Amino acid sequence: MSPTDRPTLAVWKFSSCDGCQLSLLDCEDELLAVTDALQIAYFLEATRAIVEGPYDVSIVEGSITTPHDAERIHEIRASSRTLITIGACATAGGIQALRNFADVDAFTQIVYASPDYITTLRTSTPISAHVPVDYELNGCPINKAQLLEVIVAHLQRRRPHVRAHSVCVECKRRGTVCVMVAHGTPCLGPVTHAGCGAICPSYDRGCYGCYGPMESPNTHALSAQMRELGSGEIDLVRVYRTFNAGAPAFREASEAHERA
Ligand code: SF4
Ligand code: SF4
Numbered sequence: 001m002s003p004t005d006r007p008t009l010a011v012w013k014f015s016s017c018d019g020c021q022l023s024l025l026d027c028e029d030e031l032l033a034v035t036d037a038l039q040i041a042y043f044l045e046a047t048r049a050i051v052e053g054p055y056d057v058s059i060v061e062g063s064i065t066t067p068h069d070a071e072r073i074h075e076i077r078a079s080s081r082t083l084i085t086i087g088a089c090a091t092a093g094g095i096q097a098l099r100n101f102a103d104v105d106a107f108t109q110i111v112y113a114s115p116d117y118i119t120t121l122r123t124s125t126p127i128s129a130h131v132p133v134d135y136e137l138n139g140c141p142i143n144k145a146q147l148l149e150v151i152v153a154h155l156q157r158r159r160p161h162v163r164a165h166s167v168c169v170e171c172k173r174r175g176t177v178c179v180m181v182a183h184g185t186p187c188l189g190p191v192t193h194a195g196c197g198a199i200c201p202s203y204d205r206g207c208y209g210c211y212g213p214m215e216s217p218n219t220h221a222l223s224a225q226m227r228e229l230g231s232g233e234i235d236l237v238r239v240y241r242t243f244n245a246g247a248p249a250f251r252e253a254s255e256a257h258e259r260a
Pocket of ligand 2: 196206210211212
C-alpha cells in the first residue's frame with residue numbers, strides 16, 4: 001500500500017505528562033501493523049517529519065489550560081475527520097484540574113519565581129468542553145490494548161469494544177480478594193472505569209480511581225461505605241480529587257463532601 005493510500009493519523013499534545021502518547025509508542029509488537037494501516041502524519045513524540053492536514057484521525061492527549069490551547073484545539077478539530085481524546089487530562093482535565101477548586105493566582109505565586117511570565121486559564125478543562133469529541137478513552141495512563149482497539153475499530157468503522165463496567169468486575173475476574181471487604185481498605189474500584197485489570201487491589205491496596213468514573217457510578221453508596229470504614233468528610237473530598245477530579249461524577253461527589 002503506498003503512503004498516500006493509507007488514512008492519516010495525527011497525535012497532539014496539550015497540558016499533560018506525555019504518558020498516554022507513549023502508550024502508542026509502547027505498542028512494540030503492534031506498531032508496524034499500525035503504521036502499515038495508517039500513515040503517521042503528525043506525531044512529534046515519534047518523528048519530526050510532518051505531513052500537512054487535514055487528518056483522518058487525530059488522537060489528543062492533555063487538557064486545555066492556556067488561551068493558546070483554547071485556540072489551537074479548534075484548529076485541530078477543524079482539520080480532523082475523527083477526534084479521539086486519550087487519558088485523564090484530555091477526558092477530565094487531569095491532576096491539573098485541582099486548580100478548578102482553588103485560586104490559580106495563589107498557585108502561580110507559590111510555584112513560580114516570576115509568576116508575571118505565566119499566562120494561564122483559571123481552569124483546566126477536558127477537550128470535550130471546547131470541541132465535539134468522537135470518542136474518549138479513560139486512564140492515567142491509558143491501556144495500550146484499549147488504544148489499539150479504538151484505532152482498529154475506527155479503521156473497521158465499528159464501535160470499539162471497551163467495557164464500561166467497574167474495576168470491581170476486573171477484580172472478581174482475576175480472583176483477587178476484595179481489600180475493602182477483607183481488610184477495610186478504602187477503595188474506589190466500585191465507581192471506577194475498568195481497563196487496568198485491577199492492578200492495585202492485586203497488590204493489596206485500594207484503587208484510587210485513575211481510570212475515572214465508570215458509567216453511572218454510585219458514589220453516594222461508596223461514600224457511605226467509606227464512612228463506615230472511618231473516613232471523614234475531608235478524607236472523602238481527597239479521595240475523589242486526584243487524576244480525575246474534574247470528571248463530573250467525582251467533582252460532584254467531592255463538592256458534596258466539602259459542603260458537608
Ligand atoms: S478490592 Fe476494590 S476494586 Fe476490588 S472488588 Fe474490592 S472494592 Fe472492588
Ligand atoms: S488506581 Fe484503580 S484504576 Fe488505577 S491502576 Fe490502580 S486499580 Fe487500576
